[in-house]
Amino acid sequence: MSAADAASDLPRPRGMAGAKAPAIAYISWVALALMTTSSVASLRPAPTMAIYGLAAIFLYLIPAIVFLLPTSLVSAELASGWEGGIYKWVSTGISKPMGFLAVWCQFAMTIFYYPSLLGFVASTLAYVINPDLASNGVWTALVIMVCYWSGVYISSRGTKGVAGLASGGLIIGTLIPGAVLVFLGAVFLGQGNPSAAPMEASYLIPQWAGLASLVLIVNNFLSYSGMEMNAVHVSSLKNPSKEYPKSMFLAMGLVLVIFILPALAISWIVPAEELSLTAGVMQAFDAVFAAFNWQWLTPIVGVMLVAASLGGMLTWLAGPSKGLLLISREEGYLPPFLQRLNKHGVQQNLLVAQGLVTTVIALGYALIPNVSSAYWIFSVITTQVYLIMYLLMFVAAVRLRRNHPEHPRGYRAPMLIGLCGVGFTASLAALLVGFIPPSQFGGGNPLVYLAIVAGGALGLGLLVPFLFYRFRKPSWKIAQEPEQSEVKGS
Numbered sequence: 001m002s003a004a005d006a007a008s009d010l011p012r013p014r015g016m017a018g019a020k021a022p023a024i025a026y027i028s029w030v031a032l033a034l035m036t037t038s039s040v041a042s043l044r045p046a047p048t049m050a051i052y053g054l055a056a057i058f059l060y061l062i063p064a065i066v067f068l069l070p071t072s073l074v075s076a077e078l079a080s081g082w083e084g085g086i087y088k089w090v091s092t093g094i095s096k097p098m099g100f101l102a103v104w105c106q107f108a109m110t111i112f113y114y115p116s117l118l119g120f121v122a123s124t125l126a127y128v129i130n131p132d133l134a135s136n137g138v139w140t141a142l143v144i145m146v147c148y149w150s151g152v153y154i155s156s157r158g159t160k161g162v163a164g165l166a167s168g169g170l171i172i173g174t175l176i177p178g179a180v181l182v183f184l185g186a187v188f189l190g191q192g193n194p195s196a197a198p199m200e201a202s203y204l205i206p207q208w209a210g211l212a213s214l215v216l217i218v219n220n221f222l223s224y225s226g227m228e229m230n231a232v233h234v235s236s237l238k239n240p241s242k243e244y245p246k247s248m249f250l251a252m253g254l255v256l257v258i259f260i261l262p263a264l265a266i267s268w269i270v271p272a273e274e275l276s277l278t279a280g281v282m283q284a285f286d287a288v289f290a291a292f293n294w295q296w297l298t299p300i301v302g303v304m305l306v307a308a309s310l311g312g313m314l315t316w317l318a319g320p321s322k323g324l325l326l327i328s329r330e331e332g333y334l335p336p337f338l339q340r341l342n343k344h345g346v347q348q349n350l351l352v353a354q355g356l357v358t359t360v361i362a363l364g365y366a367l368i369p370n371v372s373s374a375y376w377i378f379s380v381i382t383t384q385v386y387l388i389m390y391l392l393m394f395v396a397a398v399r400l401r402r403n404h405p406e407h408p409r410g411y412r413a414p415m416l417i418g419l420c421g422v423g424f425t426a427s428l429a430a431l432l433v434g435f436i437p438p439s440q441f442g443g444g445n446p447l448v449y450l451a452i453v454a455g456g457a458l459g460l461g462l463l464v465p466f467l468f469y470r471f472r473k474p475s476w477k478i479a480q481e482p483e484q485s486e487v488k489g490s
Contacts, residue, residue, distance in 0.1 A: 029243035050266035053197030055206035070423030075228035080410030093396025144362035173308025185265030241410020332476030381456035
């Protein structure tokens with residue numbers, strides 16, 4: 001967020017008569033929708049879902065109904081009535097400690113998100129430069145570290161620039177390549193070529209394969225997580241009560257289009273048995289372009305996909321850490337060093353501290369021969385942590401509607417109790433399924449897997465915030481400190 005935006009979100013010291021209020025740099029609701037879409041949707045899962053052909057629609061729509069829709073509508077009501085993001089919602093609806101837990105979980109899940117996202121960037125760049133680098137751990141580690149620290153530098157300059165970069169990355173690296181995929185798929189069928197995947201109505205419902213099918217559906221609706229994240233930027237809108245709900249609905253539509261249509265287009269051209277899940281989206285693009293003898297476009301698309309991923313990273317850098325900063329300054333939950341802002345009003349020290357952990361994880365690629373199994377477990381742990389936040393959000397929404405029915409809201413979600421019930425149940429189901437060892441775990445002891453995941457989720461999601469809360473000091477509250485240095489550059 002820009003210096004003025006950051007300062008406007010924090011309490012102002014009284015008695016500053018004659019001080020000229022800084023001009024606020026607003027962002028449009030369309031820009032916020034693009035930021036939100038950038039933080040949620042990408043083309044990365046398209047090849048994976050293309051294997052299921054027409055059933056990909058069902059596998060995306062069901063999670064959209066039980067998770068994306070409740071999350072979007074509920075967060076729209078909460079944001080239009082209570083500024084301040086997830087902390088304000090949960091602390092008002094439940095309690096301040098639970099509010100801190102919610103905002104901590106939103107922040108903590110990004111610890112392993114960045115290496116995962118930037119690992120994709122590394123493999124995509126390798127495909128453009130030298131495919132052999134894709135399996136090179138040193139290359140992957142270097143790309144992760146360079147991209148993350150570059151993102152920290154860009155974010156430290158203010159979020160107005162982040163909004164532009166994130167929106168630009170979404171358009172260049174997701175919307176345009178996705179549109180190209182869909183267009184080429186339609187042309188391929190229009191030329192009289194048969195679809196590689198059956199397109200009969202009977203294939204809309206995927207074949208039931210027991211627990212594996214349930215895990216697949218759950219994994220898909222976890223792909224929608226993050227729709228509420230940019231609510232922390234609601235104060236940057238000129239008319240939050242009206243513009244934020246519109247922003248969320250636009251983001252919902254874009255997310256569904258980006259997930260479903262490119263996956264279908266790939267399924268039309270590339271047979272399922274030829275789709276490599278390890279090669280990922282670049283292999284799918286290469287195969288589609290090969291059908292038209294346009295393979296020279298593959299490296300260009302690779303660069304565009306990198307732009308989208310970096311834009312998504314910038315969005316995540318700007319959101320959760322800002323929410324954690326705001327509550328930490330008001331309630332003193334973090335040491336003053338982590339609360340310190342730079343001259344642009346950005347939580348640079350918090351981003352740097354997080355970056356040190358990200359760097360250690362990145363080094364794992366270079367130092368550990370086979371880190372994929374352990375890393376997959378870490379990813380599950382962070383997902384479990386994020387789901388704790390959603391459970392708290394749905395509970396808080398119900399309590400706020402019941403305990404504060406007359407509180408002004410710019411938007412009131414229809415059937416809020418039902419939406420929260422569906423969203424809570426879906427989130428709880430996803431959390432429980434996460435404790436089931438996947439096929440990637442091989443013949444390992446399921447009890448060991450359960451112990452690792454449960455221990456990690458409880459440690460990162462509950463123990464760490466408890467320790468911050470337990471050992472906080474009154475002197476850590478610095479919200480009333482004059483913010484002159486933070487608005488200097490506005």
